[in-house]
Structure formats: C-alpha cells, structure tokens
Amino acid sequence: MNIGKVISTQDSPSPSFFAFAIARGGKVHKDQFVQVKTEEGTLFALVDNIIKTNRYYARPETVVDAENLEGLFPVAEWEFLVGNATPLGVMKEGLTRRPTLPPSPGAVVEKIDSAALGKFLGFRQRGGINLGEIVHHNLPVNLSLTKMFQKHVAILAMSGAGKSYLTSVLLEELLSRKKEQGRVASVIFDVHGEYVSFAEKCPTPHEDFSDRAIAIKKITIPAFSMSAREIAMFSPMSTVQMVELEELIKEFKGTRYNFKELAEYVKLSKMKHQTKGALSRWLMSLHFTGLFGNEEKLVAKLDGEKDREYKLRDLLTPGKVVIFDLSSHIASRSKQIIALWAAKAIFNMRRRELIPPVVMFVEEAHNFIPEGVSKEIAPAKGVFQTIAREGRKFLCALVIISQRPIRLDTTILSQCNTHIIMRITNPYDKDHIGRSSEGINTRTLNSLTNLQVGEALITGEVVRTPIFMKVRERKSWEKKSTDMELDAIAFETNMKKESERIDEIGDAFL
Ligand SMILES: Nc1ncnc2c1ncn2[C@@H]1O[C@H](COP(=O)(O)OP(=O)(O)OP(=O)(O)O)[C@@H](O)[C@H]1O
Numbered sequence: 001m002n003i004g005k006v007i008s009t010q011d012s013p014s015p016s017f018f019a020f021a022i023a024r025g026g027k028v029h030k031d032q033f034v035q036v037k038t039e040e041g042t043l044f045a046l047v048d049n050i051i052k053t054n055r056y057y058a059r060p061e062t063v064v065d066a067e068n069l070e071g072l073f074p075v076a077e078w079e080f081l082v083g084n085a086t087p088l089g090v091m092k093e094g095l096t097r098r099p100t101l102p103p104s105p106g107a108v109v110e111k112i113d114s115a116a117l118g119k120f121l122g123f124r125q126r127g128g129i130n131l132g133e134i135v136h137h138n139l140p141v142n143l144s145l146t147k148m149f150q151k152h153v154a155i156l157a158m159s160g161a162g163k164s165y166l167t168s169v170l171l172e173e174l175l176s177r178k179k180e181q182g183r184v185a186s187v188i189f190d191v192h193g194e195y196v197s198f199a200e201k202c203p204t205p206h207e208d209f210s211d212r213a214i215a216i217k218k219i220t221i222p223a224f225s226m227s228a229r230e231i232a233m234f235s236p237m238s239t240v241q242m243v244e245l246e247e248l249i250k251e252f253k254g255t256r257y258n259f260k261e262l263a264e265y266v267k268l269s270k271m272k273h274q275t276k277g278a279l280s281r282w283l284m285s286l287h288f289t290g291l292f293g294n295e296e297k298l299v300a301k302l303d304g305e306k307d308r309e310y311k312l313r314d315l316l317t318p319g320k321v322v323i324f325d326l327s328s329h330i331a332s333r334s335k336q337i338i339a340l341w342a343a344k345a346i347f348n349m350r351r352r353e354l355i356p357p358v359v360m361f362v363e364e365a366h367n368f369i370p371e372g373v374s375k376e377i378a379p380a381k382g383v384f385q386t387i388a389r390e391g392r393k394f395l396c397a398l399v400i401i402s403q404r405p406i407r408l409d410t411t412i413l414s415q416c417n418t419h420i421i422m423r424i425t426n427p428y429d430k431d432h433i434g435r436s437s438e439g440i441n442t443r444t445l446n447s448l449t450n451l452q453v454g455e456a457l458i459t460g461e462v463v464r465t466p467i468f469m470k471v472r473e474r475k476s477w478e479k480k481s482t483d484m485e486l487d488a489i490a491f492e493t494n495m496k497k498e499s500e501r502i503d504e505i506g507d508a509f510l
C-alpha cells in the first residue's frame with residue numbers, strides 16, 4: 001500500500017536517511033516500519049520522526065499580521081506530513097544486506113508487509129518466545145530462544161514500569177514450550193515473593209502453571225559445601241584466619257558437618273586461642289541464621305498438601321521453574337547466602353552436565369550484583385560474574401532485572417546481549433543505558449521517558465534493529481497484594497475506625 005513518496009532535500013535521500021511526503025489521508029506513525037524499492041532490493045526503514053508542515057504558517061508576519069487572510073486561502077490544504085526515515089537494511093531473495101544506495105526521489109514508500117518485517121527482524125515463525133507485538137504492525141514479537149539465551153538478558157526500567165509483569169510473560173513462554181521446541185529449566189530469585197503464584201492453583205480464567213512451578217519456602221544449605229573463602233565473605237575474617245580455616249576444612253573433607261560442629265572442631269584444633277575464639281564465634285553466627293545444616297534440604301510449598309523436601313538437582317527439569325521465595329528473609333545477608341549457594345550449585349551442576357540448560361532470573365539484581373561494592377556487602381556477586389563470563393559455554397543464562405541500572409555491575413551488564421528496556425526517567429540511569437546498550441541512538445534513548453506501562457524497547461542480538469513493543473497480556477495469575485489505591489485504603493481504614501466508634505457508643509448505650 002502506497003503511503004508516500006521520497007522527497008529530495010539538500011542532503012537526502014542517502015543510504016542512511018530519507019524524508020518522504022506522506023500521502024493525503026495516509027496514516028504513518030513514529031516508530032513504524034516502511035519499505036521502498038531500490039535497485040538493491042526492498043529497503044526497510046524505520047520512521048523515527050514525523051513533521052507537519054504548512055507554508056502558510058512558515059513566516060511569522062503571515063501568522064501575526066494577516067490573521068484575517070486565513071479564510072481567503074485553502075490553508076488546510078497546504079498542510080503536509082513529512083516522515084523522516086532511517087534505512088535499516090535491504091532484502092533481496094531472502095538475504096539482508098546493509099544499504100549502500102539511496103532510494104530515488106519520487107520512489108513510492110509502502111506500508112511494510114508484516115511477514116517480511118518479521119523475517120527481516122529475525123523473528124521465529126514457529127517455536128519463538130512471544131512477548132507481545134510490535135506497536136503499529138500487529139506483528140507478534142517471536143524471539144529466538146537460542147539467540148536470547150545463548151548469552152544473558154537485562155530487563156531494566158524504573159519502578160512500576162512492568163518489569164516483573166514482562167518477566168512473568170517470559171516465564172510463561174518458557175514453561176509453555178513443547179518438548180520438541182526445546183525446553184530449559186528456569187530458576188528465579190524472587191525477592192518479593194511475586195512469582196510464588198505460579199506454583200499455586202489459580203482461579204479461572206487464568207492458566208494454571210502449578211504443575212510446572214515449585215516455590216521453595218525453606219532451605220537448608222549443607223555447611224560442608226561452603227569453602228573457607230565463602231565463609232570469609234560473611235565474617236570479618238583476616239586472610240591468615242581464612243587460610244587456617246581452609247586447612248581445618250581440608251582435614252574434615254568428606255564429613256557432613258554443620259557449622260556448630262565445625263565450630264567445635266575449631267575449638268579442639270591447635271590454632272591460637274584468639275583465632276579459635278573468633279572463628280568459632282563467626283561459625284556459630286552463621287549456624288544461627290538457620291540456613292545451614294548437615295545436608296541439603298529444600299522445602300516446597302505445595303497447594304493443599306503437606307510440605308515436601310527436595311534436592312535442588314531433582315527440581316531442575318526442562319520446562320519447569322524453581323522459585324526461591326526470598327520474601328520471608330528480612331536480612332540482606334540471608335538472601336545473599338541463598339543466592340550464592342544456589343547459583344554456584346546450579347552452575348557447577350551445569351558444568352558437569354548433570355542438569356538441563358538453565359535460565360536464571362535475578363530480581364532486584366542491583367542488590368546481588370552492585371557496581372563497586374565489596375564482597376562483604378554483595379557476596380553473591382562473584383558467582384554471578386563467573387556465570388556472566390562463562391555461562392555461555394555451559395548454557396547457563398542470566399536474566400537480570402533491575403530498577404537501578406546505574407547501580408549494576410558494568411561487567412555483568414556488558415555481557416547481556418539482549419536488553420529489554422521499559423519506561424525510564426532518571427537521567428543518570430538513561431545515560432548509563434545509552435552507554436551500555438548497543439544500537440541505541442539519542443532519539444531512541446529519549447523515547448524511553450515517554451513509554452507507557454507495559455511498553456518496551458528490545459535491543460541486542462535477538463533483533464536486527466531496536467524495536468518498540470507492547471507486552472502481551474499475561475496468562476498466569478498475578479496475585480496482587482492489593483489493587484487498591486492509597487486514598488481508597490485510607491478511606492476504608494477511616495470508615496472502619498468510624499464504625500468501630502459507633503459500635504463502641506452503641507455498646508456503652510446498651
Ligand atoms: N503489560 C502490562 N499490561 C497490563 N498491566 C501491566 C503491564 N505491565 C505492568 N502492568 C501493571 O503495572 C503494575 C506494575 O508492574 P510491575 O510490578 O511489573 O512493575 P515493576 O517494573 O516490576 O516495578 P518494581 O520495580 O517496583 O518491581 C502492576 O500492577 C502490573 O499489573
């Protein structure tokens with residue numbers, strides 16, 4: 001369908017820019033894709049701006065002095081829309097290349113064929129991960145599982161922009177894949193307990209994922225699986241003390257001790273009196289977190305049934321998700337300990353191919369992988385750094401989700417090949433994203449401020465060019481803690497108080 005014609009300006013059309021006059025009544029939007037035939041093939045371009053012109057209003061003296069002349073001229077007919085477009089690639093016989101020739105002035109600009117656009121962007125026709133659709137094209141965003149998770153993904157946006165909603169949609173897609181489409185095991189570090197509803201029977205009309213999701217309510221980490229170096233991350237131990245502990249741990253290799261027992265061994269050892277006191281105190285403090293024991297035990301919440309115990313390895317199966325519900329752990333240290341142990345155990349099992357390929361979601365990632373913070377404050381950071389660096393070789397992908405991109409470790413962020421960015425207004429965070437996401441120009445970056453809840457920009461290896469999309473409706477049950485606005489809650493509370501007071505007066509009267 002003809003939507004306009006390429007116009008000739010002083011420095012366009014060129015292989016990197018062209019402007020086109022939009023046909024009368026034609027509907028073209030910013031961020032829409034269009035196509036033009038050139039001698040190289042079909043050129044795909046993105047409309048990155050639309051300008052309305054009217055030569056009647058181009059000169060201030062006409063506008064100010066000749067106001068009454070408006071009725072004498074067909075002013076409305078002099079209004080034109082001009083689209084500015086950036087060529088993205090030329091497609092010929094199914095192959096895409098970089099455009100090296102401009103379209104001709106006068107060339108017809110056409111509405112893009114959705115199927116061709118999907119092919120051009122690298123979407124899958126079948127078996128893709130459907131996150132939603134491209135704004136203005138009704139084209140489902142079907143991303144390739146391989147391209148997305150052969151490296152890592154970052155989901156970044158300000159609070160309330162829809163990161164967790166999108167993560168749930170992504171999770172639904174991973175849990176809904178058929179065996180022949182290739183399935184991965186998923187793990188999520190759920191800081192606020194937002195994903196636990198996946199593991200619960202849900203009310204209709206939502207889709208029930210409880211047969212594919214398990215929420216871990218309580219965890220016992222085998223104390224003997226922690227190295228002296230890791231123990232040192234949770235206590236102000238000197239290097240000498242750490243080495244002494246390391247030696248002692250070597251002596252007890254193969255013993256399934258807990259930290260209380262290890263503290264006893266320390267007391268009986270030949271260490272200096274002072275070292276013995278300090279080490280056993282720190283070990284006891286870890287013991288009292290209640291997170292460590294003699295053997296691994298993961299207790300799951302099961303709807304309507306008695307709690308059951310599992311081993312992590314048995315839970316990591318294709319097409320299923322293990323949700324570490326960290327919401328009941330108030331102390332940051334406990335969350336860090338669980339993330340450190342689980343991420344390390346999963347990565348080691350993946351290295352030895354004991355479990356299927358894994359996608360690991362890290363919510364509130366700035367707490368686990370902050371930039372420029374010591375190991376004592378973020379002990380789990382080291383293991384996530386290792387996964388970011390080496391995960392690709394072992395098919396262990398990270399999805400880091402954060403509302404504070406600027407506080408994220410830049411090395412890990414740079415290992416994320418796919419960035420999904422939603423509304424963001426903080427200028428520092430925006431700058432940081434501009435520097436760490438490839439292919440984003442200033443105009444695209446500025447658009448992030450205007451995104452609505454549920455709209456996202458995807459950039460990176462998974463798409464040929466950055467795309468704006470609308471996240472699809474989720475199928476799973478979003479168990480909101482409250483749907484009420486603050487003023488409504490405040491009103492209800494006041495009403496309750498009022499009715500209690502009336503009851504009291506009534507009681508007193510009777
Ligand atoms: N695509 C969407 N369609 C409909 N509603 C949405 C969509 N995305 C988000 N919402 C709604 O917006 C609200 C905030 O979304 P969400 O909890 O995902 O934000 P967030 O970015 O994770 O925020 P935070 O950083 O505070 O965790 C929720 O009530 C959610 O239901």
Ligand SMILES: [Mg+2]
Pocket residue numbers: 163164165
């Ligand atoms: Mg969230």
